Amino acid sequence: MIKILIVEDQVIMRDSLANLINGQEDMQVVGSIGSAGDALEICRVKTPDLVLMDVRTDNNENGIAAAAKIRAQYPSIRIVIMTGMPEITYMDSARRAGVDSFLYKNINSETMLATIRSTMDGYRTFPREAPSVLPGHLSFTDTEIAILRLVCEAKSRKEIARELTMSEGSVKAVITDILNKTGYDSIIKFAVFAVSKGYIMPNA
Known part of the structure; x- marks a missing residue:
């Protein structure tokens, strides 16, 4: 049983x-x-x-x-x-x-x-990875999602660059791409929205 x-x-x-x-x-x-x-x-x-x-x-x-x-x-x-x-x-x-x-x-x-x-019985079941899509059919890369997670954790651009082994300039460019996609004027505002809707879960 x-x-x-x-x-x-x-x-x-x-x-x-x-x-x-x-x-x-x-x-x-x-x-x-x-x-x-x-x-x-x-x-x-x-x-x-x-x-x-x-x-x-x-x-x-x-x-x-x-x-x-x-x-x-x-x-x-x-x-x-x-x-x-x-x-x-x-x-x-x-x-x-x-x-x-x-x-x-x-x-x-x-x-x-x-x-x-x-x-x-010891088997693990995970569905195929869900597409990284938010409302409006906006797709996001793994790097963009990783940066959003770290923004949610209040990491600075310098800290994000160090953690993801990127230059600060590259991090800034990715953030700019996210803002251009979403129409937001602040990455913090968009990160808060994404978390509140359950689209992003910061690392525990």
């Missing part, structure tokens, strides 16, 4: 997942909560085999950050992250956090259940 903890802030979605999972002969929901901030403690109390967790939960808690804490303290627990957001960087962040599998919420029930079972 696979014991599963669900971490999902939307009550209807949480209840639907619980009903789906409890309807399986080989699965059981041992906990169902709305905030990723409580996940570590519930893992201690309920000892699930697998945590099925949304990226964003109640109180704006970060599911990927919670996953990293669970991985550090309970390495045997499998972790599946799910999201319905048109993210750019969540999959990279999930991999760094030690997440076992990653799902979009637009999948069908059969795929969800199959992923849970395969993850318990």
Whole structure:
């Protein structure tokens, strides 16, 4: 029997997942909560085999950050992250956090259940990299995304250049390209917008 903890802030979605999972002969929901901030403690109390967790939960808690804490303290627990957001960087962040599998919420029930079972069998499931596209069909390069992440972390242009092994002039040129694409007059303003909409997740 696979014991599963669900971490999902939307009550209807949480209840639907619980009903789906409890309807399986080989699965059981041992906990169902709305905030990723409580996940570590519930893992201690309920000892699930697998945590099925949304990226964003109640109180704006970060599911990927919670996953990293669970991985550090309970390495045997499998972790599946799910999201319905048109993210750019969540999959990279999930991999760094030690997440076992990653799902979009637009999948069908059969795929969800199959992923849970395969993850318990030791297989990792990640969808193909989502295209780096923001509203208006604006595409961004890996370098542009990396710079946006670092801007979100309040890094200076000099610090960004050092971290990405680029010249400050090159960083400035990339930032100019981003502003030209988006129509923003400030990279800080655009970075704040991208984070607020869930399109960019700064490194934890």
